[in-house]
Amino acid sequence: MANPKPEELARIEYNPPKTGWMDTPTVFKPGIFPYGCKPKSLETVSFPNPRSWSVKDEDWKLPENWQEIFIEGLRERVNKYRSFRLFLDICVRCGACADKCHFYIGGGDPKNMPVLRAELLRSVYRKYCTTSGKIMGKIAGARELTIDVLKEIWYYAYQCTECRRCSLFCPYGIDTAEITILARELLNLLGLNIDWIAGPVANCWLTGNHLGLQPHTIIDSFDMFINDLETATGIRVSPTFNRKGAEILLVVPSGDLFADPGTYTTMGELLLFHELGLDYTWSTFASEGGDFGFFTSNEMAKRLHNKIYEEAKRLKVKWIMGGECGHMWRVWHQYHNTWFGPVDFLEEPVSPITGTKFENTKSNKTVHICEFTADLIKHGKLNLDPSRNDNLIVTYHDSCNTSRGMGFFEEPRYIINSVCKNFYEMPPNTIREQTFCCGSGSGLNASENMENRLRGGLPRANAVKHVKEKYGVNMLACICAIDRAALVTAVDYWVPGVGVTGVHELVANALVMKGEKKRTKDLRGEPLPGMEGE
Amino acid sequence: MGLLFSFFTVIALIVIVFIGVNGANLHYLFGVLIPYATFLAFIIGIVYKVVQWGRIPVPFRIPTTAGQEESFPWVKQNKIDNPSTSLGVIIRMAFEVLLFRSLFRNTKAELREGPKLSYGSTKWLWLGGLAFHWTFLIILIRHFRLFLEPVPVPIKILESLDGFFQVGAPVLYLTDLIFLGAVTFLFLRRVIIPQMRYISLAADYFPLFLIFAIGFTGVLMRYFLKTDVVGIKQMTLGLITFKPVFPEGIGIIFYIHLFLVSALFVYFPMSKLMHMAGVFLSPTRNLANNNRAAMHVNPWNYPVKVHTYEEYEDDFREKMKSVGIPVEKE
Ligand code: HEM
Ligand code: SF4
Ligand code: SF4
Numbered sequence: 001m002a003n004p005k006p007e008e009l010a011r012i013e014y015n016p017p018k019t020g021w022m023d024t025p026t027v028f029k030p031g032i033f034p035y036g037c038k039p040k041s042l043e044t045v046s047f048p049n050p051r052s053w054s055v056k057d058e059d060w061k062l063p064e065n066w067q068e069i070f071i072e073g074l075r076e077r078v079n080k081y082r083s084f085r086l087f088l089d090i091c092v093r094c095g096a097c098a099d100k101c102h103f104y105i106g107g108g109d110p111k112n113m114p115v116l117r118a119e120l121l122r123s124v125y126r127k128y129c130t131t132s133g134k135i136m137g138k139i140a141g142a143r144e145l146t147i148d149v150l151k152e153i154w155y156y157a158y159q160c161t162e163c164r165r166c167s168l169f170c171p172y173g174i175d176t177a178e179i180t181i182l183a184r185e186l187l188n189l190l191g192l193n194i195d196w197i198a199g200p201v202a203n204c205w206l207t208g209n210h211l212g213l214q215p216h217t218i219i220d221s222f223d224m225f226i227n228d229l230e231t232a233t234g235i236r237v238s239p240t241f242n243r244k245g246a247e248i249l250l251v252v253p254s255g256d257l258f259a260d261p262g263t264y265t266t267m268g269e270l271l272l273f274h275e276l277g278l279d280y281t282w283s284t285f286a287s288e289g290g291d292f293g294f295f296t297s298n299e300m301a302k303r304l305h306n307k308i309y310e311e312a313k314r315l316k317v318k319w320i321m322g323g324e325c326g327h328m329w330r331v332w333h334q335y336h337n338t339w340f341g342p343v344d345f346l347e348e349p350v351s352p353i354t355g356t357k358f359e360n361t362k363s364n365k366t367v368h369i370c371e372f373t374a375d376l377i378k379h380g381k382l383n384l385d386p387s388r389n390d391n392l393i394v395t396y397h398d399s400c401n402t403s404r405g406m407g408f409f410e411e412p413r414y415i416i417n418s419v420c421k422n423f424y425e426m427p428p429n430t431i432r433e434q435t436f437c438c439g440s441g442s443g444l445n446a447s448e449n450m451e452n453r454l455r456g457g458l459p460r461a462n463a464v465k466h467v468k469e470k471y472g473v474n475m476l477a478c479i480c481a482i483d484r485a486a487l488v489t490a491v492d493y494w495v496p497g498v499g500v501t502g503v504h505e506l507v508a509n510a511l512v513m514k515g516e517k518k519r520t521k522d523l524r525g526e527p528l529p530g531m532e533g534e
Numbered sequence: 535m536g537l538l539f540s541f542f543t544v545i546a547l548i549v550i551v552f553i554g555v556n557g558a559n560l561h562y563l564f565g566v567l568i569p570y571a572t573f574l575a576f577i578i579g580i581v582y583k584v585v586q587w588g589r590i591p592v593p594f595r596i597p598t599t600a601g602q603e604e605s606f607p608w609v610k611q612n613k614i615d616n617p618s619t620s621l622g623v624i625i626r627m628a629f630e631v632l633l634f635r636s637l638f639r640n641t642k643a644e645l646r647e648g649p650k651l652s653y654g655s656t657k658w659l660w661l662g663g664l665a666f667h668w669t670f671l672i673i674l675i676r677h678f679r680l681f682l683e684p685v686p687v688p689i690k691i692l693e694s695l696d697g698f699f700q701v702g703a704p705v706l707y708l709t710d711l712i713f714l715g716a717v718t719f720l721f722l723r724r725v726i727i728p729q730m731r732y733i734s735l736a737a738d739y740f741p742l743f744l745i746f747a748i749g750f751t752g753v754l755m756r757y758f759l760k761t762d763v764v765g766i767k768q769m770t771l772g773l774i775t776f777k778p779v780f781p782e783g784i785g786i787i788f789y790i791h792l793f794l795v796s797a798l799f800v801y802f803p804m805s806k807l808m809h810m811a812g813v814f815l816s817p818t819r820n821l822a823n824n825n826r827a828a829m830h831v832n833p834w835n836y837p838v839k840v841h842t843y844e845e846y847e848d849d850f851r852e853k854m855k856s857v858g859i860p861v862e863k864e
Contacts, residue, residue: 014645078590093734098733173597205841215854215857215859338594338829338832361826408603410602
């Protein structure tokens with residue numbers, strides 16, 4: 001299906017329909033929703049109700065007592081998560097969150113206003129979990145859980161990328177992302193996952209990574225990287241896999257092993273660690289930093305990430321380093337310690353190169369690669385020639401997870417500013433804590449919902465367009481594998497002519513290595529500035 | 535529908551008092567029994583709700599942060615918006631509760647030809663909200679003069695500040711004006727902005743009408759109908775000392791005011807107004823970001839089924855060996 005032209009897509013109607021939202025039936029539009037999950041994916045992880053079904057069908061083939069399952073699940077969860085219950089109870093519908101969601105901004109569907117997205121489930125909560133809702137019904141904002149209501153909840157739960165931008169602006173911090181997370185968990189009780197999430201989850205369960213890369217395929221990819229790097233630098237790197245006794249276990253998102261431009265990020269990491277002589281290992285088992293289980297249920301998320309600690313223990317490493325990935329940061333930083341702690345079989349992380357103690361992770365022992373590299377640069381441990389990136393005019397996209405998800409802004413900027421000379425920020429209301437999602441996070445980067453992804457990507461791409469027109473920006477740097485996959489598409493559509501790169505690709509281009517040949521090409525095989533003739 | 539329903543509910547409440555007091559002479563019911571009962575419901579309701587929330591675990595520490603986290607000594611942390619200590623959290627919460635900090639961030643998205651999106655700062659909701667809540671609080675505090683004899687000095691000071699402009703007799707309180715203005719503003723934005731009207735429920739209009747009616751009857755009493763203040767004070771003092779009295783000459787307007795407040799008492803604990811307590815308990819705001827430095831315990835954390843390395847190696851042993859990856863079992 002061809003996508004509409006950007007001009008058409010950008011004609012957005014923000015005025016809500018005349019009928020109230022409870023009385024306006026939800027129409028499933030092609031291009032907006034992703035496909036339903038396949039039975040095999042659910043069977044692999046023993047999830048309920050595996051069957052073939054299609055979102056477009058009238059009959060979703062739910063279990064007989066689906067209502068009961070959903071409502072029981074809801075009751076259970078409002079008593080397990082204070083946040084959930086509180087968020088369902090105290091929203092005053094002030095509307096501050098309404099125009100903060102990229103899907104609403106880019107699409108205008110009123111049920112994509114975070115407050116209404118939450119209200120879809122909140123109305124059901126009122127009906128079955130509060131006295132006033134039970135007695136007064138609709139006038140108290142309560143409604144019955146009919147099949148249409150269930151479908152509506154589904155439709156909008158898979159139009160939220162769990163980016164938390166709404167939560168930032170809410171006077172009580174109501175986090176619609178968390179409501180979506182739990183709504184999806186409830187939908188999964190009925191076997192209502194989407195293919196693009198359930199498939200990677202099943203892959204990850206079996207092979208350790210979302211893409212289903214088996215050990216020998218991973219090695220194949222690396223062989224390719226090694227050859228390409230040798231061509232570019234004259235240096236042959238020799239990474240190790242599943243090696244016992246290494247000091248550090250490195251885990252990156254598997255997307256970076258598989259597709260451009262993520263692969264260049266991996267190649268950058270290979271060069272950097274080679275140059276440092278770092279005692280680290282990759283693992284084909286713990287071969288996925290990201291966690292699509294997190295887009296399924298809390299339990300599934302935990303089930304998938306156990307491998308990282310199991311592997312760290314088996315290989316007897318001292319600590320763990322994580323690559324450039326957004327939701328990976330969220331899961332590692334926010335959940336790992338609670339799920340798997342105390343992690344006392346590892347040591348408090350210390351950089352073997354600079355001696356810096358990573359104090360902020362002394363309990364969980366996981367370091368983000370940007371923290372590691374920023375510290376290297378600060379201590380002058382890298383010989384950098386930023387002019388090698390002179391052909392790039394760079395801006396930086398904060399991914400939702402590393403910014404609002406209890407993260408950082410400065411480390412990646414410090415790195416970028418050290419490795420390239422032309423760096424320009426996008427407008428203040430679109431970066432740092434106010435950053436916009438790429439539009440495809442939380443497992444929504446399928447192709448059948450492309451129109452929605454492009455709509456959701458509009459606010460980000462539009463800010464890129466601004467700096468492209470103003471400063472000639474031609475490269476969008478990010479530290480997230482989903483960004484590297486999704487922003488390419490969104491940017492191509494809205495602002496053709498801007499590339500997407502990981503930060504460590506930029507580092508590797510600027511890195512002057514011991515014994516390197518005269519560098520004429522960057523990691524992509526394109527000529528370095530001033531080397532166009534060679 | 536929600537709007538009209540709420541409006542007529544408030545009208546109905548007023549009619550009930552009218553009939554009850556003027557028609558049926560139920561002074562004791564409306565002047566004593568109902569205020570006592572509803573106040574009790576108010577307290578019990580709030581305590582119940584807070585205890586209910588408080589007993590639910592906070593399984594994960596996942597605040598929404600708005601600044602640089604604690605990092606190296608050379609990276610400047612935003613200690614308030616991304617706090618790593620309790621002090622930081624307390625300051626963050628104080629800003630939220632006293633100044634509505636998150637609302638202060640508010641922007642308005644606008645799409646122009648191009649397409650060109652912009653997000654200008656908009657402070658109206660913040661300003662209106664702040665004006666409403668602060669004047670509400672000040673008015674509430676001023677009311678303590680009715681329950682305390684002698685009137686404490688701080689309340690007297692507050693009153694004289696509030697009546698600074700000395701307009702008319704009795705003195706016009708600034709807060710009264712701002713309060714009614716702010717409620718009106720909050721109501722108007724709800725009906726005028728299409729998106730706001732779309733998301734609004736009866737539960738959003740009702741408190742606004744009710745609170746407006748309380749404020750309005752208060753103002754009527756004070757400035758226009760000139761009710762017998764000495765008599766009212768006798769009565770309120772009677773209520774608070776559990777020796778109710780009914781002095782002559784207390785107009786129906788006072789009974790209406792009191793009954794509407796009673797209605798608010800009952801309504802409060804089971805409505806969105808509980809945001810007053812909820813804002814303090816919100817886990818996205820009241821937790822520190824020190825997850826990797828200190829373990830947060832989830833009381834219901836349970837072991838889950840995992841796919842072990844052993845199983846993985848069993849699945850892929852030959853393939854691993856074929857590319858030279860070390861295995862546990864040859
Ligand atoms: C710690 C105390 C409180 C805090 C921090 C607080 C904060 C807020 C905030 C930030 C809003 C959203 C902005 C707005 O619409 O004004 C709000 C709305 C509201 N608050 Fe409060 N509040 C508190 C106590 C109360 C109390 C005691 C009442 C009344 C009994 C109240 C009544 C309302 C109402 C009716 C609204 C909705 C206004 C509308 O419809 O637009 N609040 N509150
Ligand atoms: S900003 Fe918060 S309180 Fe206001 S409507 Fe949105 S979720 Fe509700
Ligand atoms: S979390 Fe993000 S995608 Fe979801 S409702 Fe909020 S702003 Fe929209």
